[in-house]
Amino acid sequence: MEHLSFRIGNQLFFIRVVDAEGKIEGPGTLNGLQMIAERCNGHACLLPMKRSLWRGSWSAMEKGWGLIDAKTMAPINPLALVSDEKIEMSAWEKHDMAVQIVRDYIREKGYRIMSSQGNPDVDPSIWFVGDSTGPEWVVVRSTQYPANHAERPLTWDSIMKGCSQLSSIGHFASVAFVSIDQKFEEGNEAPVPLLRGCGVYVNFSGLE
Structure with missing residues (x-):
């Protein structure tokens, strides 16, 4: 499932945090992330993170929101996806x-x-x-x-x-x-x- 989810306006976003270097695998699966996003008519997103060798802290790899589309791997700006469309709750x-x-x-x-x-x-x-x-x-x-x-x-x-x-x-x-x-x-x-x-x-x- 997702590690984090939030709503902005009429759009839902489901986030899975991933290690950009592939060394650490968090709980849940990508399939689970995509499943909940599809059933909620939302957006499945990845948040690639990289750990600093010197400070030991984690930071986002992408600019802005740091999110990428889980299917296309293209950067996502949640605010750009918000509209005036009336969406019925799933x-x-x-x-x-x-x-x-x-x-x-x-x-x-x-x-x-x-x-x-x-x-x-x-x-x-x-x-x-x-x-x-x-x-x-x-x-x-x-x-x-x-x-x-x-x-x-x-x-x-x-x-x-x-x-x-x-x-x-x-x-x-x-x-x-x-x-x-x-x-x-x-x-x-x-x-x-x-x-x-x-x-x-x-x-x-x-x-x-």
Whole structure:
């Protein structure tokens, strides 16, 4: 996966830091980087770094942002790619946002996050130390108006079985989104798309 990601305007950038001399291999893979960029309709970028023999510090090889396109190897200026185009959030983005909301909730409760990840194909999404003083896990699902509650996955039992070696304490978290531009004027009103960078209302009532 990526080592760093950020959004500027309507564009997403996923960064993998690489040793320009090929001596050090960081975690994750280039394929993983390209996969998440494609599924999020974002840009897969590399950040080539070189270590100074004298100071031991690392610095970017490229000028400016130091980024290059992971496919073309051409330099990238993120600001030049930002536009006024309205881009709908991908399923991955919505799920990742839901995970962030649940993660913040757990932290506000005073619990310690062990790990979290935003891949919608991987369960559970979060591990934390809760009231049990041991590991607990959370399966996160997101949904969008007109639905106001996400359903537990049909694979719930297999998820429990897979997690049982570490913990038998699991939770479910439903996070529902609706655009702030939704009018709520008709009962059968079509959902307003969730646009990248635009406001949303959130319905999340805690862990179940």
